[in-house]
Amino acid sequence: MTTAYEPEITALLCVDLYNDFLTEGGKLYPWVKDIAEANDMHENLRTLVAAAREKGITVYHVPHHRWEPGDYQDWKYPSPYQLGAAERQAFAKDTWGGTFHDDFQVQDGDVVATEHWASSGFPNTDLEHKLKRFGKEKIICVGLLANTCLEATARIGMELGFHTTLVRDATAARSEEALHAALNIDGPTYAHEVLTTAEVIHALG
Template sequence: MTTTYDPKLTALLCIDLYNDFLSEGGKLFPWVKDIAQENNMLENLRTIVKTARAAGIAIYHVPHHRSQPGDYETWKYPSPYQLGTAKGQVFAKDTWGGSFHDDFQVQQGDIVATEHWASSGFPNTDLEHQLKRFGKEKIICIGLLANTCLEATARIGMELGFHVTLVRDATAARSHEALRAALDINAPTYAHEILTTAELVAAISRTTPI
């Protein structure tokens, strides 16, 4: 693996790191709990964020829309997933579930993109602008879910001209089949690197000794 991660060019995209996904009691935590435990996801997320911060790699928070009563009532074609999210008030605004996990709070210098309503963090948000205005060409994508928001954000990132890295053990899905489809079948068609946390940390360390 020869990819380097120059902090001037690289951003770490933290996708939907909400309590509803990552914490006991979260509305979607049961969806990912088993796979997240199998691959040590939470600790790997912590390691990657800590390593990126130490190396001077910018942290970008890529948040899903925080649900509010009345969402999608005026939409002509909301998707079944969107309607389910609205019904369950997943990531509800001004609630614990719709807050970032304690280990992934916004820190000074971080960028928080505007919220995405569907899967990808790019359409109808300022994410592309916020990356390009700071000269970021490479994006490392971590977070949830592997086969929805992570994949959609990474795929469109490639379409927009970014170098895309995925991290196998820094994501999860509702099933092993969904995880395999996202990382082993779909990802090789668009991602430039598909690494483990250990491989990513080593690559960052080689680029910018920590």
């Protein structure tokens, strides 16, 4: 690994760090619980966010759409995942589940992108604009799920010209197979680096 993460051009993208994903009692927490615990995901996320702040790397919050009544009713082709999210009211607006976890609240100097409706944090949001507006060229992508929103965001980031890093133990998936596919099969086809938290921290100096 030879990448340097210069603070002035690097951003840490935190994808969908909601209570519904990260906390016991969250609607989607059972999906990721076993893998997240095996990865020590939560502690690694805390470590990366704290290190980014310490080094002057901007933290970007990349939030999924928060469910509201009527979502997708007039859509012609909502995806099965979107319909499933609506059925279980995942990340419902103005609820505990649709709130960023206490460890990952927005702080002064952070950037919050507009909510994405499908998997990627880029289409139909201001994420690209807010990255380029502040001169960010390198994105370190963490969060959930490894094979859906995280992969889609990171992949489109590469397509848009960003240097893209995935962090193996700062994500999770519903199965080991999905995690393996995201990090070991798909990831190396587009990501410039696929690292561990320890490797990222070392690169940050």
